[in-house]
Amino acid sequence: MQPETLNFFDKVYQVAKQIPYGRVTSYGAIAKYLGAAKSARMVGYAMNGSHNKDVPAHRVVNRKGLLTGKHHFDGTNLMQQLLESEGIKVKDLQIQDFDKVFWDPANNL
DNA sequence: TGGCTGACCTCGG
DNA sequence: ACCGAGGCCAGCC
Secondary structure, rough: OOOOOHHHHHHHHHHHOOOOOOOOEEHHHHHHHHHHHHHHHHHHHOOOOOOOOOOOOEEOOOOOOOOOHHHHHOOHHHHHHHHHOOOEEEEOOEEEEEEHHHHOOHHHO
C-alpha cells in the first residue's frame, strides 16, 4: 500500500492512523516496523506534525508505556484523559496493563 | 545559511 | 545486571 518512496514521517502517520480503538503502541514498535529501529526518535518527533493530521498521538507512548508526550498536548492530563476515555487504565503517566493494550503494527499489518 | 534540538530505542563496555 | 553513548530525520532559530 505504502510505496517506499514515502518519507519516514508519512509512514509513521499511516501506521499511527491505523491504531485500533482502546489500543496503544510505542514509538519503537512503529520505527521497527518501518525498518528503522534506531529512528524511534523520529517517530516521536513526527508526532509533532500529527496535530494537523488525524493521527491519534495520544495512543502512542514510549516503550515503558509512559505518556512522555503528554506535555506536548493541550492541557496537562488531556492525553491521559483520552486514553482513559477509551477504556485504557492510566496511572498518572503510566499505562496499566500495557502488555494487554499494546498493539503491535506488525501483528495486524 | 548552518547548527541544535527533540514525544526514543538499541548496542556496547 | 547496570551505565553510557550513539543514531536517525526534519523542523526551527
